Amino acid sequence: MNTADRIQSLRKAKGMSQEELADKIGVSRQAVSKWESEQSLPDIDKIILLSDFFEVTTDYILKGIETEKQATGRPPLNAMVFFTAGTALNFVGLVVSCAVWYERQVPMAIVAGLILMAMGCMNFGIGWSLSTQNKEKAKRLFWTVNIWLLSFIPLSMIYNGLFSRVLAPYPLIGGNRFGLISFLVFWLVYIAACLAVILLPVRMKRRNEA
Helix, strand or coil: CCHHHHHHHHHHHHCCCCCCCCCCHHHCCHHHHHHHCCCCCCCCCHHHHHHHHHCCHHHHHCCCCCCCCHHHHCCEEEEEHHHHHHHHHHHHHHHHHHHHHHHCCCCHHHHHHHHHHHHHHHHHHHHHHHCCCCCHHHHHHHHHHHHHCCCHHHHHHHHHHEEEEEEECCCCCCCCCCHHHHHHHHHHHHHHHHHHHHHHHHHHHHHHHH
16 A cells, blocks of 8 residues: 555545545645545645644655554553552552551451552553553552552551551551560561562662673
């Protein structure tokens, strides 16, 4: 398919006559007829007008190079959108869990938070698998940011189970003399564990490259 064929195909896809297209572009019907019969090529300004009118690129009209939207019939998906949505759900899950527990101290607070976080991870995972743009960047950012959110409730539950026998979604300061010390240790372990998960792949990559 050459330039003439593409112009004709785009015109017919719109259900337009040569005269109607000519009126839209600001040329004569004879000019459009010459374009489609390979007697002449549109000037560059007319090619730009055609690309805007048909919502295609100038490269497509001249060379037949299709954009991803044209090739697949749908716009490309950006993985960063799903990174943002998934992270937002995980953050909301953590906040809801802590807020509900603070007010009512009921197990459903933890369940609700974990469900929202599971939805956030599923949203990112499914969206990421369907995306075609920024996949590596989105994956790297998702785990770098969300390791802090996703690990907080499980680590808090383990800590509270050991020191206060209450499975709260955030660390509680125990009533004994070691309560403040164990509370500080929790935060040190939490920060160290998250940093280790973030930095370990970087160190392994550098080691493999060396």
